[in-house]
Amino acid sequence: MKHVISMLVENHQGVLSRISGLFSGRGYNLESITAGVTRDPTISRITLVCYGDDVVFEQIKKQLNRLIDVIKIADLTEKPAIHRELALIKVKAEPKIRGEIFQVADVFRAKVLDVGTDSMVLELTGSSEKIDDFTNILQPYNVTELARSGLISMERAKKTAKKTKGGKQ
Amino acid sequence: MSMTGAQLVIEALKSEKVDTIFGYPGGAVIPIFDVLFSEKSMHVVLTRHEQGAVHAADGYARSTGKTGVVLVTSGPGATNTITGLATANFDSVPIVCITGQVPTHMIGNDAFQEADTVGISRPVTKHNYLVTDIKDLGRVLKEAFYIASTGRPGPVLVDIPKDIQLHKTDTTFPQRVQIRGYNPLTKGHSGQIKKAAELLKKSKKPLFYVGGGLHISNSIGIFRKIVEKTNVPTISSLMGIGALPSTHPRYLGMLGMHGTFAANMGVMSSDLLFAIGTRFDDRATGDLSKFAKGAKIIHIDIDPASISRNVSVDIPIVGDAKLILEELYPILEKPSIDSWIEETGQWKKNHPLSPETSGDGISPPKVIKRISEVFPDAIITTEVGQNQMWAALFYDFKKPRSLLTSGGLGTMGYGFPAAIGAQIANRDRTVIDIAGDGSIQMNIQELATAVQEELPVIVAILNNGYLGMVRQWQELFNEKRYSSTCLARRPSCPPQCKEPGDYCPPYIPDFVKLAEAYNAAGFRVVNEEDIIPVLKEAKKIRNRPVVIEFLVSREANVWPMVPAGAGNNEMLLGEEDLI
Numbered sequence: 162m163k164h165v166i167s168m169l170v171e172n173h174q175g176v177l178s179r180i181s182g183l184f185s186g187r188g189y190n191l192e193s194i195t196a197g198v199t200r201d202p203t204i205s206r207i208t209l210v211c212y213g214d215d216v217v218f219e220q221i222k223k224q225l226n227r228l229i230d231v232i233k234i235a236d237l238t239e240k241p242a243i244h245r246e247l248a249l250i251k252v253k254a255e256p257k258i259r260g261e262i263f264q265v266a267d268v269f270r271a272k273v274l275d276v277g278t279d280s281m282v283l284e285l286t287g288s289s290e291k292i293d294d295f296t297n298i299l300q301p302y303n304v305t306e307l308a309r310s311g312l313i314s315m316e317r318a319k320k321t322a323k324k325t326k327g328g329k330q
Numbered sequence: 331m332s333m334t335g336a337q338l339v340i341e342a343l344k345s346e347k348v349d350t351i352f353g354y355p356g357g358a359v360i361p362i363f364d365v366l367f368s369e370k371s372m373h374v375v376l377t378r379h380e381q382g383a384v385h386a387a388d389g390y391a392r393s394t395g396k397t398g399v400v401l402v403t404s405g406p407g408a409t410n411t412i413t414g415l416a417t418a419n420f421d422s423v424p425i426v427c428i429t430g431q432v433p434t435h436m437i438g439n440d441a442f443q444e445a446d447t448v449g450i451s452r453p454v455t456k457h458n459y460l461v462t463d464i465k466d467l468g469r470v471l472k473e474a475f476y477i478a479s480t481g482r483p484g485p486v487l488v489d490i491p492k493d494i495q496l497h498k499t500d501t502t503f504p505q506r507v508q509i510r511g512y513n514p515l516t517k518g519h520s521g522q523i524k525k526a527a528e529l530l531k532k533s534k535k536p537l538f539y540v541g542g543g544l545h546i547s548n549s550i551g552i553f554r555k556i557v558e559k560t561n562v563p564t565i566s567s568l569m570g571i572g573a574l575p576s577t578h579p580r581y582l583g584m585l586g587m588h589g590t591f592a593a594n595m596g597v598m599s600s601d602l603l604f605a606i607g608t609r610f611d612d613r614a615t616g617d618l619s620k621f622a623k624g625a626k627i628i629h630i631d632i633d634p635a636s637i638s639r640n641v642s643v644d645i646p647i648v649g650d651a652k653l654i655l656e657e658l659y660p661i662l663e664k665p666s667i668d669s670w671i672e673e674t675g676q677w678k679k680n681h682p683l684s685p686e687t688s689g690d691g692i693s694p695p696k697v698i699k700r701i702s703e704v705f706p707d708a709i710i711t712t713e714v715g716q717n718q719m720w721a722a723l724f725y726d727f728k729k730p731r732s733l734l735t736s737g738g739l740g741t742m743g744y745g746f747p748a749a750i751g752a753q754i755a756n757r758d759r760t761v762i763d764i765a766g767d768g769s770i771q772m773n774i775q776e777l778a779t780a781v782q783e784e785l786p787v788i789v790a791i792l793n794n795g796y797l798g799m800v801r802q803w804q805e806l807f808n809e810k811r812y813s814s815t816c817l818a819r820r821p822s823c824p825p826q827c828k829e830p831g832d833y834c835p836p837y838i839p840d841f842v843k844l845a846e847a848y849n850a851a852g853f854r855v856v857n858e859e860d861i862i863p864v865l866k867e868a869k870k871i872r873n874r875p876v877v878i879e880f881l882v883s884r885e886a887n888v889w890p891m892v893p894a895g896a897g898n899n900e901m902l903l904g905e906e907d908l909i
């Protein structure tokens with residue numbers, strides 16, 4: 162099963178290799194890992210997507226927690242969360258078929274970033290599945306390059322008002 | 331008050347009350363050794379190999395509970411520590427290992443004696459640091475000691491480039507440590523503790539299963555009180571040995587691949603396994619699909635990642651074993667388990683460990699038993715192999731922290747340097763390394779260290795001329811194809827020799843001469859009746875190491891044995907069980 166973990170870590174050198182080393186050393190499956198600094202420059206947020214049954218996933222979380230540089234872990238697998246990935250796609254586009262590709266891009270709300278003599282570059286943001294679908298549909302036009310950012314995720318904003326003081330939680 | 335980075339390192343060690351450093355110098359740590367030259371509060375033990383230094387610090391730490399300190403140079407000095415660090419990491423031993431590094435501006439240039447030390451040591455340490463700014467040095471050292479010694483202890487490596495050692499600084503080290511990602515839980519969940527007490531009260535066939543965590547948390551005292559109060563039979567992992575005296579009526583012995591009949595039958599028949607500070611290692615559990623099927627499991631451990639990893643646990647309790655057991659003690663009630671005590675007692679009585687072994691030559695278990703008689707209160711270290719199992723099974727352990735052995739990594743070459751470290755920390759106790767003839771040669775150079783330090787460490791070599799444990803497997807599972815396990819074999823030997831005999835060439839090295847070459851005392855014991863007199867002779871020597879070579883039965887095997895993949899109750903009890 163696929164799991165998404167979002168975590169806050171010390172913004173040190175070497176933190177990413179501690180985490181990726183943990184996955185390779187213990188034989189866990191890591192699909193993607195992304196990192197970027199947070200509002201607090203001493204802290205980075207890492208989003209990772211991994212595979213494993215429940216027992217393995219429990220271990221992954223515990224082992225990540227053991228790392229001194231890991232400050233907080235949130236398991237977003239089951240929680241209401243927004244997951245986004247960005248893809249840049251270079252596709253063959255002879256002038257006579259450009260129109261078709263524009264149409265497909267439009268349906269997916271992809272942006273055209275660059276057009277050349279016989280190819281163009283598209284940008285798409287969305288769930289990983291949406292990006293899969295888009296690249297599949299573009300396949301017949303001959304996708305020559307694909308760059309995906311890996312997933313970033315965030316828990317959704319709370320939709321219920323806080324109960325007043327004294328009320329049961 | 332400005333000082334150099336090197337001086338700051340020593341000040342930091344002083345503030346941690348470090349009295350001994352195990353080390354080996356080199357270009358990238360000269361500034362720190364230079365400060366040590368005139369530092370009177372610290373004794374520097376110069377080992378003969380950096381692996382020896384880490385194992386010695388490990389023996390110092392395991393036998394006392396204090397943090398062991400290592401100081402070595404960059405590159406090869408650092409890479410030589412890796413086996414020692416991995417050994418300590420596996421067995422949760424607090425060590426701070428300081429390595430020199432090439433100057434910061436040269437890092438990454440393949441400078442002379444440069445190695446990516448934090449990269450190489452990352453998977454075998456609890457944590458590690460490369461200090462690139464002198465402002466961080468004091469804090470990092472403070473954190474290193476804190477991390478090494480708290481929670482589940484382990485080795486922490488601090489890599490310090492040479493220019494940082496030479497820079498002047500006004501910053502010192504903080505008094506307190508604040509690490510936002512590291513807050514080891516110590517107190518156990520009271521609700522869980524209550525549940526555990528209730529389960530134990532209702533159990534008909536309870537068993538305590540104890541591991542190294544009991545020694546590490548200094549909870550042997552409270553644990554023994556709990557056993558007195560509840561009368562519950564107890565089994566131990568290799569690392570837990572000494573939790574109860576080996577002769578305690580409720581102690582059933584070590585479980586696992588070479589565990590006792592009573593311990594292995596016990597664990598398979600129990601209805602409640604109460605595990606404390608143990609990892610459920612595969613050498614202890616055998617085939618997991620058959621392990622303790624009828625038992626509910628309570629598991630106390632400081633490391634959440636050790637819980638429900640190999641077996642699924644009914645009542646997990648995360649925290650420090652001592653605090654948890656102290657909270658548990660007053661609410662525990664004695665379960666009514668008379669028939670269980672009777673049953674476990676019968677297993678013990680009907681299937682005791684046998685000190686007899688087949689073949690000519692001294693029986694190795696008998697050597698251990700005699701050692702136990704002549705040195706009843708020794709700290710025993712072991713190498714790895716048959717020697718390790720015989721020491722664990724046949725020495726009568728009484729006190730905590732008295733068996734120092736590489737359990738998790740199984741490092742041949744651990745025992746002797748560990749004995750040196752333990753002897754330095756325990757000047758009045760006898761420290762004995764029970765060794766194999768193969769393993770001892772992996773760190774034999776430390777004889778020089780022991781001689782130089784005037785340490786009366788005893789090295790008892792069970793010389794069977796084989797890498798015995800591997801040979802035992804080859805005998806049992808590879809039709810005696812003794813491939814690369816005979817330590818005497820020459821090209822002139824019969825091809826595919828399957829048996830030792832009169833035609834065997836003399837054994838190398840001559841351990842007695844070797845001891846003498848180092849100015850240590852050397853003895854050879856060929857006959858059983860000479861064991862005790864020689865041990866008594868060794869006892870008189872108090873200012874230098876003693877090497878005793880016991881020529882033991884070459885093909886003696888360790889029994890019982892649970893073959894790999896079998897359940898713990900499918901033991902082979904001796905040669906007679908082989909078809």
Ligand SMILES: Cc1ncc(C[n+]2csc(CCOP(=O)(O)OP(=O)(O)O)c2C)c(N)n1
Pocket residue numbers: 713714715716717718740741742743765766767768769770792794796797798799800
């Ligand atoms: C560093 C290392 N290399 C290899 C092994 C594999 N190994 C385990 S036991 C053993 C034999 C040890 O021989 P010896 O020290 O003579 O002990 P014996 O079993 O004969 O008592 C070997 C090679 C190991 N545990 N450690």
Ligand SMILES: [Mg+2]
Pocket residue numbers: 766767768792793794795796797798
């Ligand atoms: Mg041997």
